[in-house]
Amino acid sequence: MAMTDQAPRFVNRADQKLWFERIPAPWWALAVVLVFLPVVANSFWLFQVMGWTFILGMIGLSLMFLAGYGGMVSLLQMTVAGVAGYMVAILGTSGTVTVSLGLVWWIVIPAAFLIAALFATISGALAVRTEGIYTIMITLAIAAAFFYFTRQNYTIFNGYSGFNLVLPPQLFGVNWREPVPFYYLSLVLAALSYGAVVYVSRSPFGLALQGVRDNPRRMAALGFNVTAHRVAAYALASVFASAGGILLVWQNAQIAPGTIGMSAAIDVLVVAVVGGMRRPLGPFIGAFIYVLLQVFSPDILGFFGFSAERFKLIIGLGFLAVVLFSPDGVLGLWDRWRARRRQQGGQAGGGVA
Amino acid sequence: MDDIIKRNPLRSLIIAILIAVFLWLVFAPWPPELVAKWGRKQIFLNALLGGITLGALYFLVAAGFTLIFGLMRVVNLAHGSLFLLGGYLGYEISSLTGSWFIAFPVVFLVVGLLGLLMQRFIFSKMEGEELRQTLVSIGISIVLADLMLWLWGGQSYSILAPGFLTGPMELPIINSINASTGATNWLRYPAVRVWILIAAIVIGVAMWLVLNRTALGMLIRAGVDDREMLAASGVRIQLVFLAVFGFGAGLAGMAGIIGGTFQSLSPGEDTRFLLASLVVVIVGGMGSIVGAAIGSLIIGVTEQMGFVYAPTYSVVFTFLIMAAVLAFRPQGLLGARR
Numbered sequence: 001m002a003m004t005d006q007a008p009r010f011v012n013r014a015d016q017k018l019w020f021e022r023i024p025a026p027w028w029a030l031a032v033v034l035v036f037l038p039v040v041a042n043s044f045w046l047f048q049v050m051g052w053t054f055i056l057g058m059i060g061l062s063l064m065f066l067a068g069y070g071g072m073v074s075l076l077q078m079t080v081a082g083v084a085g086y087m088v089a090i091l092g093t094s095g096t097v098t099v100s101l102g103l104v105w106w107i108v109i110p111a112a113f114l115i116a117a118l119f120a121t122i123s124g125a126l127a128v129r130t131e132g133i134y135t136i137m138i139t140l141a142i143a144a145a146f147f148y149f150t151r152q153n154y155t156i157f158n159g160y161s162g163f164n165l166v167l168p169p170q171l172f173g174v175n176w177r178e179p180v181p182f183y184y185l186s187l188v189l190a191a192l193s194y195g196a197v198v199y200v201s202r203s204p205f206g207l208a209l210q211g212v213r214d215n216p217r218r219m220a221a222l223g224f225n226v227t228a229h230r231v232a233a234y235a236l237a238s239v240f241a242s243a244g245g246i247l248l249v250w251q252n253a254q255i256a257p258g259t260i261g262m263s264a265a266i267d268v269l270v271v272a273v274v275g276g277m278r279r280p281l282g283p284f285i286g287a288f289i290y291v292l293l294q295v296f297s298p299d300i301l302g303f304f305g306f307s308a309e310r311f312k313l314i315i316g317l318g319f320l321a322v323v324l325f326s327p328d329g330v331l332g333l334w335d336r337w338r339a340r341r342r343q344q345g346g347q348a349g350g351g352v353a
Numbered sequence: 354m355d356d357i358i359k360r361n362p363l364r365s366l367i368i369a370i371l372i373a374v375f376l377w378l379v380f381a382p383w384p385p386e387l388v389a390k391w392g393r394k395q396i397f398l399n400a401l402l403g404g405i406t407l408g409a410l411y412f413l414v415a416a417g418f419t420l421i422f423g424l425m426r427v428v429n430l431a432h433g434s435l436f437l438l439g440g441y442l443g444y445e446i447s448s449l450t451g452s453w454f455i456a457f458p459v460v461f462l463v464v465g466l467l468g469l470l471m472q473r474f475i476f477s478k479m480e481g482e483e484l485r486q487t488l489v490s491i492g493i494s495i496v497l498a499d500l501m502l503w504l505w506g507g508q509s510y511s512i513l514a515p516g517f518l519t520g521p522m523e524l525p526i527i528n529s530i531n532a533s534t535g536a537t538n539w540l541r542y543p544a545v546r547v548w549i550l551i552a553a554i555v556i557g558v559a560m561w562l563v564l565n566r567t568a569l570g571m572l573i574r575a576g577v578d579d580r581e582m583l584a585a586s587g588v589r590i591q592l593v594f595l596a597v598f599g600f601g602a603g604l605a606g607m608a609g610i611i612g613g614t615f616q617s618l619s620p621g622e623d624t625r626f627l628l629a630s631l632v633v634v635i636v637g638g639m640g641s642i643v644g645a646a647i648g649s650l651i652i653g654v655t656e657q658m659g660f661v662y663a664p665t666y667s668v669v670f671t672f673l674i675m676a677a678v679l680a681f682r683p684q685g686l687l688g689a690r691r
Contacts, residue, residue, distance in 0.1 A: 073484060126676055129683040133428050133483045134639075137631050138679065140430075144628040145672040153665045262624040266491055273488060310503065316495030323488045324475075 034187055043179035049295055051182055051251055053287045054190035058244035060271040060283030062237035065197050068277045069206060070233040071213035074127065076139040078268045079146050080120045080238045081245025082260030086150070086157060087112035088166060088246050089255050095165030096158050105169035109246065116242040117235050124234025128227055131216075143265045151257040162256025166249050177250060186247050190284070193240040197280040200236065209233055263312075270319045276329025285330055290315070398540055400661040401654060406546040406615070408653025409553030413608035414626050415633040415645045416560060417601025423577045423640020424597050426483055427476050430490040432605055433627030434497035439464045439606025440613035440622070441501060444510045447610075453515045456610050461603040468602020469595055476598075477591060494623070502620050509619035512610060518545040549611055556604075557646055564642060573597060577640050632671060636678050638688025647686060 038046055063077045092108040094100040103111075127138045150157040168176040176185055200206045209229050211219045216226045249255045258264075267290070275286025297311040326333050358365040379401070383394040391397060418432045442463060443456040450456075471493065479485050521541040564570035572593050575583045584590045612618065612626070629652065637648025652671055659667025678685060 073487075126679050129679045133426070133487060134635075136430075136484075136487055137428055137635060141628060141631045141635060141675060142672070144624065144631075145668050145675075148668040149666075149672075152668060155665065262628075263495075266495065269488075269491065270495075310499065312495060312499040313503070316492055316499060319495065320489065320492035323485060323492055327482075327485055327488075 038180045038183060046183040047179040047251070049291055051179075051186050051247075053284065053291045054186035055244045055247045055251065056268070056271050056287035056290060057284035058190050058193050058247075059241050059268050060275065060287055061193055061197060061280055062239075062241040062244070063268055063272045064275075064277050064280060064283045065200075065237045065240070066233055067272065068279070068282075069201055069209050069213060070230060072127070072135050072230060072233070073269070074124075074139045074234070074237075075136060075265045075269060076120070076123055076127070076143050077237065077241045078265040079123075079143040079260055080116050080241040081248060082146070082150075082255070083119045084112045084116035084242035084245035085249035085255045085259070086163075087115050088249050089163035090156065092166065094163040096161075096163050099156070099158050100163065105171070112246060113239065113242050116245070117238045120238030120241070121231060121235045124231045125227075127234070128230040140262075140265070143260070144262060147257055147261050150260070157257075160257065162254060162259070164254035166253055166255065168250040177253070182251065189243050189247065193243060194280055194284070197240070201280070205229070205232070267315075270315060274319060274322050274329055276331030278328055279331055282329055282331045289330070293318070395540070396661060399542075400657045402542055402546070404654030404657035405650065406550050406653070407657055408649040408651075409550045410608060410612055410615075411626075411629045411633055411653050412553050412557060412646050412649035413611065414605050415630040415637075415649055416557070416642060417604040418630040419634045419637070419640055419642065419645045420573075420597055421601045422634065424573060424580075425472075425476070425594055427598075428483070428487045428490065429601075430487060430627060431471070431494040431497060432601075432630055433623035433625070434494045434501070435464050435468065435602050435605040436609045436612065436626045437501060437618060437620075437623040438467070438497060439609030440512070440618040441505050441510070441609070442606070443610030444512050444613055444618065447512055453512070453518075453610075453614075456512075457607055460606045460610055464606025464609075465599040465603030469599040471602075472595055472598035477594065494627075498620065498623055501623075507620055509617040510613060511617040512613040514545045514614050518548055520544060522547060543615075545615055549615060552611075557642070560642055569593075569596070632675050634685070635675055636685060638685025641685070641687045644685055644687030 037050065041050070059077050059081050062080070063074060066077075067073045088108055089096075090099060091101050091103050091111055092105065093102045123139070123142050126142070127135050130138065150162075151160055153159060170176075174181050176182055201210070208219065208224055211222075212224065212226050212229050219229075220226050248259070252259070271286040271290050272283045273286070274289060275284065276282030293314060294311060297314060301310055301314075322329060328335075379398070383391075388394065414432065414436050418429065421427055421429050421432075439460045443460045446456040446459050447453050475489055475493075476486050479489070520543075522544040523539045524542055524547070525539065562570075564573060572583065572588055575588075576590060576593055580590065608626075609618070612622070616622075633645055633648040633652050635648075636651060637644030637646070651674060655670050655674060656667060659670045663670075682688075
């Protein structure tokens with residue numbers, strides 16, 4: 001048997017493409033558009049639309065990582081983002097001087113990431129005690145408990161009103177809340193998160209996680225620690241969510257229990273599902289659609305004679321339509337459309353030959 | 354019972370002592386030292402009774418949720434919306450007809466019918482795809498929540514209870530003994546809450562009887578244990594599913610009327626009761642009616658006690674109970690391991 005096994009074939013240095021040649025052209029186009037967007041777009045588009053898209057996309061990305069590669073649909077990611085955001089407000093400076101500690105940024109930001117990761121790890125360890133559909137219930141319960149806790153606790157979380165005037169530090173003499181710096185900051189963080197997810201999904205850890213998703217018993221029999229992989233996935237996903245949460249606090253300059261409420265937690269799920277949970281790009285597409293709908297719904301609804309408050313109805317119906325007719329989201333629609341095009345092209349080609 | 358005591362003598366003794374202390378706390382007049390430490394007995398009793406009635410309400414909501422989950426593996430996250438919808442409809446009907454009682458059968462039928470339609474046209478189309486069913490139920494809850502916000506606005510409503518239910522009634526529990534006259538003060542408690550408790554107990558016992566003593570209950574229990582086998586033996590299982598879904602939804606709707614009578618109805622109550630059902634079902638065990646009853650009682654009493662004795666941390670206690678159950682008994686207190 002060993003005789004028939006093929007030795008691993010080493011790729012020739014010559015036929016291995018350089019890294020930038022392996023990235024397809026549409027990605028380069030997208031990158032150029034995103035980098036040069038501030039030249040054409042006004043500050044509303046940069047700060048509100050694109051900034052919010054990247055933030056929601058990053059939080060959605062952490063859900064996509066858990067759900068797509070780990071098979072764990074967690075409604076906890078908005079809460080993790082909220083923990084990081086709250087930590088920035090509590091440890092750093094805010095308008096609520098009685099609670100905020102006012103530490104320097106290079107303590108505050110790592111501490112926020114660490115505490116959020118700790119929270120995610122503990123909650124993840126609880127959630128992985130059960131499997132499958134129970135995960136949604138448990139993470140939803142934890143998210144709701146944290147929401148009610150922040151709302152009723154005044155000594156740490158300042159209750160209903162939360163924290164306002166939470167501003168990013170003035171690093172390198174740049175005001176990071178200006179539209180253009182904030183746009184680039186969120187773009188870079190979103191791109192880093194995206195790259196990290198793509199990289200991890202191909203790393204040994206990511207492959208083992210996908211194995212755990214597909215068949216936990218077989219992975220356990222092969223000697224992988226299933227529970228540890230799942231908990232580690234929660235911890236890793238918390239990094240992306242925390243980055244999104246900190247940016248969210250800086251963008252709004254405030255955080256309150258409403259930021260991390262049930263509807264926000266469900267919005268993250270909507271974003272990830274609508275975009276598609278198979279690939280890391282999905283959440284960003286979903287977030288872009290969501291933000292566009294949110295921003296322009298008053299005009300659209302006004303056009304059809306409804307009041308602008310019916311935005312949630314559109315989101316809900318759209319989400320229902322996606323779940324009912326295309327469970328793998330917009331990206332799934334795109335994939336199927338391309339497959340059909342290729343099939344038709346192949347048939348046409350065959351006819352000619 | 355004797356057998357259990359013989360096997361775990363120490364544990365039985367501790368439980369017996371705890372029960373005795375609890376009964377003493379409830380029925381005996383408190384000595385002044387205890388009052389100095391814990392506050393007046395009335396506060397304790399009110400928190401306890403409030404917790405039990407809240408638990409009764411939670412039970413009515415969670416019973417349908419756990420039954421639907423146990424039988425069909427559908428996590429119906431729109432269950433809270435059915436509760437709130439039932440409450441609003443009950444408010445409309447009782448203020449239109451002026452009768453509180455007419456609201457119950459009408460709401461049961463209307464919300465139950467909605468549940469039937471959901472099961473017939475949506476959930477049964479994607480049987481076995483648990484995640485998709487859950488996502489669909491989330492979508493339904495978003496849509497229902499916004500429709501209700503549209504129709505009934507953001508203000509809060511409360512339903513008026515009929516005359517004989519308003520006002521307090523005396524319970525055979527000593528509140529305090531007047532030191533100078535020696536007269537006994539009996540505990541006075543809102544009548545409507547006592548009746549809600551009784552109604553929940555009656556409904557719970559009736560559900561237990563139906564599940565354990567009738568042919569339909571036999572089918573449902575068989576379906577919870579092994580759905581495929583039941584279908585293979587010739588039972589039209591879709592009809593059983595419809596019956597359970599409709600009943601669970603209708604029960605949630607009726608619970609909405611009760612919730613609107615002794616608390617109030619406003620947007621956000623749907624997620625509150627959905628969360629309560631989730632925690633109750635996680636604590637009590639999925640698919641078990643008795644588990645739902647025990648879970649509701651624990652969560653209700655914990656929540657009220659927390660509100661009275663540690664107002665800014667009360668949610669934490671509920672959460673800690675859930676975490677402890679998940680850590681030591683992930684299938685819930687009375688859940689079967691599958």
